[in-house]
Amino acid sequence: MxxxxxxxxxxxxxxxxxxxxxxxxxxxxxxxxxxxxxxxxxxxxxxxxxxxxxxxxxxxxxxxxxxxxxxxxxxxxxxxxxxxxxxxxxxxxxxxxxxxxxxxxxxxxxxxxxxxxxxxxxxxxxVTYDRTVVLDLTPEEEQILAWMKKRGRRDVRKALRDESMLPTEETGLTREAFRELYQVLVETGGRDGFGISDERVYWTMLDSLGPEHARIFVTRREGRVLAWGLVTVNGDYATYYYAASSAEGRKSGAADLLVWHMATALRASGVRTFDLMGIDSPRAPQLTGVRDFKTKFSEEIAEVDGxxxxxxHPARYAALVAALGAKRRLVAGVRAVRGRLGR
The missing domain is CATH 3.40.630.30 (Gcn5-related N-acetyltransferase (GNAT))
Incomplete structure (x- = not known):
């Protein structure tokens, strides 16, 4: 061929x-x-x-x-x-x-x-992923809810009953307003143990792609940010690119309300497929922490190309692999020494 x-x-x-x-x-x-x-x-x-x-x-x-x-x-x-x-x-x-x-x-x-x-x-x-959760937004809202797992429907309905939480779309927000959201991302990364980029990376994404292709959704309580998500859109396909939630938001089910609000708002604007963007697999064990949350919104797990x-240039690539491996071993060694010294 x-x-x-x-x-x-x-x-x-x-x-x-x-x-x-x-x-x-x-x-x-x-x-x-x-x-x-x-x-x-x-x-x-x-x-x-x-x-x-x-x-x-x-x-x-x-x-x-x-x-x-x-x-x-x-x-x-x-x-x-x-x-x-x-x-x-x-x-x-x-x-x-x-x-x-x-x-x-x-x-x-x-x-x-x-x-x-x-x-x-x-x-x-x-990190790559080869499994994800994809929501079909083609049917009516009640059918989308019915396709969720039992605990997903339960958590969404419980969150909807909490009138103290308000989910809204804040696409087009200012840089100053985004700083408030970024602080919640910093909290999320510190709590869940994952690295985050500098604020300007996320803002650049929002600013450069514009409201047609990068949308922001937020759940608040009395003005406080409980959870937020950045969704990219191209035609009728959307992807849940970044997400964050405060400690209060996690206890309140704010992220459940956010996902439901995003799904319904995206559906209303013509999106028909909503990719929640990655769960764990043998190639991506780092994503184990998001599996329980994402899989409750669908009975199905989608296999995708990793x-x-x-x-x-194979020789040059092999040299890069060797150099990166040596660097990682050195960093791990330094951390181990610091740990033994109590630093």
């Missing part, structure tokens, strides 16, 4: 992808975010053909690490034909050849794949 790849301009890319579900990160609208973040730039949009048949589309971001450069097709490629193991391998082979010819300084390509293969490597950095690294 042979696949060829060719660059596409934005208009052609969108025309060829008409009718397909294109995640925001694979759409031209994502370029505004890439352009606004240091170390990131839009690279190219490519089409992949098997003979005369267009089988996939992919949009790539160029990223700079510490001493290396790579490409990432986040949530891509977008398959227009069945993503068989052979077709995936053929596309990656053509892509590596194309990238190597275009820019010999690129060390690897990060993309998503369904089938394990010898050319795929675990991610050099960051991200993988594909070396363009």
């Amino acid at each position: 042979t696949v060829t790849v060719r660059p596409l301009d934005d208009a052609t890319y969108l025309r060829l992808g008409a009718g397909a579900t294109i995640p925001l990160e694979q759409a031209p609208a994502w370029d505004a975010f890439d352009d606004a973040v240091p170390g990131r730039t839009p690279w190219r949009r490519l089409g992949a053909w098997e003979g005369e048949e267009l089988v996939a589309l992919a949009s790539f971001t160029h990223l700079r690490g510490r001493g290396f450069r790579y490409l990432w097709a986040k949530h891509g490629p977008v398959w227009l034909a069945e993503a068989t193991a052979a077709r995936e391998r053929a596309l990656r082979a053509a892509l590596v050849e194309h990238v190597r010819a275009a820019d010999r300084g690129l060390v690897f390509v990060r993309l998503h794949a369904r089938h394990p293969a010898p050319d795929l490597r675990e991610l050099l950095q960051t 991200a993988w690294d594909v070396p363009v």
